[in-house]
Amino acid sequence: MGSANIAMLGIVHEQLTEDNYEYWKVCLERYLISQGLWDVVTGKKPQPAKDADGYEDWTRKNALALHAIQLSCGPDICKKFRKTTSAKDAWEYLAPSQLRRPDDHEDSVEENDKFHHLSYRTLYNAIENGDWEETKRLLDMGGNSVSARITSKGDTALHVAIMAGHLGIAEKLVKLMSADDLEITNEFGSTALSLAAISGCTKLAKAMVDKNPKLVTVSNDLHIDGAIPVIVASLYNRKDMVHYLYKVTPIDELSPEKGHNGSTLLHCLISAEIYDVALALLEEYPKLGITEDRFGKYTLRILAQKPSAFPSGTKLVFWRRWMYSSMGLFGELVSCLLKRFVPGVNHTKLVHGEALKILSCICKEIPKLSESQLTDIGIDEMIYDAIKYGILEFIVELIKCDPPIIWRKDSKGRTIFAHAIVLRQEKIFSLIHGFGTRKNIMAHRHDVFGNNYLHLAAKLSPPGQLENVSGSALQMQRELQWFKEVENMVQPKCKEEVNENNKTPATLFTEEHKELAKEGERWVKNIAASGMVVGTLIAAVMFTAAFTIPGGSENTTGLPVYLKYDEFLLFVMCNAFSMFSSSTAVLMFLGILTARFAEEDFFRSLPIKVIIGLLCLFLAIVTMMVAFGSAIFMTLNNRLSWVDIPIILLACIPVALFCVLQFPLLIRIIHCTFVSTISGKLEKHPLGLR
Secondary structure, three states: OOHHHHHHHOOOOOOOOOOOHHHHHHHHHHHHHHOOOHHHHHOOOOOOOOOOOOHHHHHHHHHHHHHHHHHHHOHHHHHHHOOOOOHHHHHHHHHHHHOOOHHHOOOOOOHHHOOHHHHHHHHHHHHHOOOHHHHHHHHHHOOOHHHOOOOOOOOOHHHHHHHHOOHHHHHHHHHHOOOOHHHOOOOOOOOHHHHHHHHOOHHHHHHHHHHOHHHHHOOOOOOOOOOOHHHHHHHOOOHHHHHHHHHHOOHHHHOHHHOOHHHHHHHHHHHOOOHHHHHHHHHHOHHHHHOOOOOOOOHHHHHHOOHHHOHHHOOOOHHHHHHHHHOOOOHHHHHHHHHHHOHHHHHHHHHHHHHHHHHHHHHOOHHHOOHHHHHHOOHHHHHHHHHHOOOHHHHHHHHHHOHHHHHOOOOOOOOHHHHHHHOOOHHHHHHHHHOOHHHHHHOOOOOOOOOOHHHHHHOOOOHHHHOOOOOHHHHHHHHHHHHHHHHHHOOHHHHOOOOOOOOOHHHHHHHHOHHHHHHHHHHHHHHHHHHHHHHHHHHHHHHHHOOOOOOOEOOOOOOEOOOOOHHHHHHHHHHHHHHHHHHHHHHHHHHHHOOOOOHHHHOOHHHHHHHHHHHHHHHHHHHHHHHHHHHHHHHHOOOOHHHHHHHHHHHHHHHHHHHHHHHHHHHHHHHHHHHOOOOOOOOOOOOOOO
C-alpha cells in the first residue's frame, strides 16, 4: 500500500522506514490515543480472561490497534511480525528493530566513561599501523590494556587488530589475553571470534577456540546478523572457516529444540552454497529444513528460490552440457580427463548432487506434517516458487516423498499442474502424463474463480516466459501450442465452460492475446516486406542474366561461346535455380502480406510460409553467387588462372552474412514449429509411476 493511500486512511503520513521511526512513532501514537487504543498497546489494559466481561472489548481494541500498526508499516516490515497477534508485542518488536541504540546493551560504554577510550588513542594508532613493537610496549605500560575498551564502540585491542587486517598482531594478542578476555563483546555484541569468522583466518580462530572453547556458542546478539560464529562465517561465505567452526561447535547447539541457530545456519549454508556442511547438519537434524530460522524463513523455501542449485535451473552452453551429461558414462579415465580440463563443469555437477541430497532429506519430513503445519511453513508458496523458477527436481522429489501433494490446492484453488500451466513450465507440466487416470481427474478441477485448466492456458504467459521466445509471432505460436496441448487433455465440455466472468477459454484467449497478436502481425509483415524486396531484386537480376550470357553467342550458329565449358552448364543451372527460388520466396512473402492474420494462422500457416520464404531466399542468394562466380571464372580463366580462389572467397561473404543475420531466425522458427513441444510425454517418467 502506498504512502498516499496510508495518508488517506488518516493513520500516518508515510510508511515506517529505517529513517523515519521517531516521526512515525509520534504520528501513530497520537492516532492510537485518539481512538482509545493506546492502553492496549502499552499494556496498561492487560488481556482479561476469556470468561471475563471485558474480554470481547479488549479483543476488538487489540485487533484495531494491531491492524493500524500493520497498515502504517507497509507489507515489507509487516512480514517480519506477521504471526504476531498482540498489538503490544508488535509495538515492542518495532521499537528495538528500528532504534538499535548502543546504550540499550549491557556491554555498551556507560555515559560517565564516554571519553575513556581517548586515553588509548596511541595504542589504537599503533595497532592500526600494524606496529607490533609499539603495541607491545604500550600494552606493557598499561597494565590491563589488553582487555580494555580502546574505542568509542567498545572494541578491545584484539577487535581493532582483526578489523584492521593485522592478523599477525591479533594472534600475538590472543596469547596475551585470558580465556575470559576473549568473551568481551563490543558495542554491537561482537566477540573477537565473530570478527575472525568474518575475516576468514582459520588459524586465528583456532587459537581463540583452543584457549576458550565456549566462544563458539557466544552470540553477537546486537549485530544485524547476530548469531554464533559459525553462522557469521557462513553469512560472509568463508568456507574454510565454516568447516572449522562447524567441527568445533557442539552439535546440540544447533538442534531445533535449542533455538534458531541450527535452522539459521542451514539457511546461510545453502545461500553460500556450502552444501557439504549443510548436508551433514541435515543428516544430524532433518527437521531443520522445515524449521523457521531467526529471519522468519524456511530452508525449503530457499531451495525453491535457488534454481542454480539444480540441473533444470542451470543453463550451460551445448558443449558444457554434453560434458556435464558425459561425466561418469564413458569410464573412469574419460571422467578424470573431463574433471581435469573442465573443472567448472565438474564442480557444477558436484553442487547439484549435494543439493539434490539436501532436498531429498528435507522432503522426507513433509509427510510427517499435518495440514495446518504445512500451511504454517508456507508449502503452497514454496511449490509456487519452485514452479516459477522451473525447478523440476523440487517438484519431483516433493511428489515422490508425499504423493497426495498433487491434490493440494492453494488459496486460489490451484494445484501443482494448474500453476505449471499459468507459469508456462512445460517440464513440470509434462509430469502429469505419468499419473494415468489421475490425470483426467486433475484436468477436470477448477480454481476459486471458476477457471478450468483450459482457462488457465488461455491466460497470457508471464513476461519472463514470453521473453524466452524471441519474436512476437513465435511468442503467439507458443501460446497457441500451450492452449492446444491443454485442450487435447481436458474433457470436451471444458472447452465451452465459462468462468465467474462468464468467459469461455477461447474468448479469454482472444482477449488476453489481442496485443500480442497485433505485435506478431507487425513482426511477420516486417520480415516478409524485407524478404520480398531482396527476392524481387534477385529474380530481376537472374532473369536479365539468362538473356545476357557471359561471352555472348557465335555469329553463325547463335550458340553460346562458352557452351563447351562445364562451368557454363553450372552457370545456367544456378541461374535458373536462383530465379525459381527467388520467385518462390516472393510468392511466399506476398502470401504473408495478404494473410488475414487470425489467431490460428500463427500456429502453423504463417511460420511455415516464413520458413519456406527464408529457405528459398537463402538458396537464391547461394545459387546467384555460384552463377556469378562461374561467369567470372569462364571470362577470366584463360588470362588469369588464379582468379578462382578470390572469386570463391568473395562469393562466400554475402552467403556468410546472410547466415549470420538470418539463419538464427530461420532455425528458431523451424525449432518452434516442428521440434519444440510442450509436454513431450516422457518415455520414462522421472517419478517412476509408469
